Amino acid sequence: MTFAPAPIPSRTQYVLEAIKHAILTAQLRPGQALVETELAAQFGVSKTPVREALKTLAGTGLVVMSQYKGVTVRLVDATMAREVYDVRLLLEPEALRRSVNRKASLEAAQEALERADSALDKADRSLANRDFHRALYLPCGNPLLARMLDEVRDQAALVSTVAWSAVPSWEREAAEHREILRLALADDAEAAAGALHHHIASFVRRAFPDDEDGGGAA
Structure with missing residues (x-):
């Protein structure tokens, strides 16, 4: 019997999990700016998967997207x-x-x-x-x-x-x-x-x- 290989995670999912892990292990601190171009270069991807990952993280409440401040790790009070x-x-x-x-x-x-x-x-x-x-x-x-x-x-x-x-x-x-x-x-x-x-x-x-x-x- 043969098994199909496990699907390779998409670039967006890979970036999403990496950023989430960095936030939840305090490698990225509350209030820290998340710049799309810097993250894209860090992960070796285009800005599109980074942007989609950040949108998902905003939906879960881990990051905040602001028209004026850009994207930052959510502050905790x-x-x-x-x-x-x-x-x-x-x-x-x-x-x-x-x-x-x-x-x-x-x-x-x-x-x-x-x-x-x-x-x-x-x-x-x-x-x-x-x-x-x-x-x-x-x-x-x-x-x-x-x-x-x-x-x-x-x-x-x-x-x-x-x-x-x-x-x-x-x-x-x-x-x-x-x-x-x-x-x-x-x-x-x-x-x-x-x-x-x-x-x-x-x-x-x-x-x-x-x-x-x-x-x-x-």
Whole structure:
């Protein structure tokens, strides 16, 4: 039996994934300008796939396109962080509760947790943590719910990248991940959902605390 070779990713997809990875691993910083000609030269492509990739990234909320400033990596502030994490608080614990109640396999979450624990740098750790959370909600049985969480996934990762740069609290988050997975594997849907809710809420409170003086958080 012969198998057809896997399709080669398009130039646009290649550029898209490269820029996204650079943003989510802090190689490209919030507010940094993304110049089409420079990116095209860097990736050895024409400006067209770069332009299309940037449009897609604007749609996911990772970059901002302005008539006057051009394209920049999205800035993260307390308001943006709380909006994104509010959506996660509303949807993600419920999705995990459904995943557990459906007796869905959480093997992918276990694998992602192990990758995070053995990560050599914060970039690999961040990507593994993203995979961990997705592995909890993806088998919830409601594709629309999973897609809604996927839509804020990149923005949530950008928030955590910025937060970790200021307060490197990944060891605490890793311990919370292990407890969430332990409860889920024990088929305790309510406790697992509650632990996940606390995990998400406490992270954004630590990273972007309320500023009673009105100065805001960066």
